Amino acid sequence: MDNLLILVLTIVTGIYQLESSGGKFDSCLKKGLFNGYGYASNKICFKTHAEAQGVVASWVIRNYLAGLTIPQLLCKYQSGKPGRDCEYYRKYQTL
Numbered sequence: 001m002d003n004l005l006i007l008v009l010t011i012v013t014g015i016y017q018l019e020s021s022g023g024k025f026d027s028c029l030k031k032g033l034f035n036g037y038g039y040a041s042n043k044i045c046f047k048t049h050a051e052a053q054g055v056v057a058s059w060v061i062r063n064y065l066a067g068l069t070i071p072q073l074l075c076k077y078q079s080g081k082p083g084r085d086c087e088y089y090r091k092y093q094t095l
Helices: 004-022 027-032 049-065 070-079 088-094
Strands: none
Touching: 004 049, 004 070, 004 088, 049 070, 070 088
16 A cells, blocks of 8 residues: 555544544534534535545645645644644644
């Protein structure tokens, strides 16, 4: 498997865990839809889990290829601002 794909899947899985405890607290489920990634502050729900995962994976790839480090990428995902270190990244490291 390609190293970038492995990296992206690892990050996306971590985001899913941090944002909804692996889907347990996905507010979109009440509507029969999916998010679980905290994408767009859960204001957007997707028809399938795969669609939500794909949108987040695309976001991760775009930002990683734009030169963000993993800490910067995760801080930006959570707060909108890339940072070298943030609480979200520290929590990610504990997964």
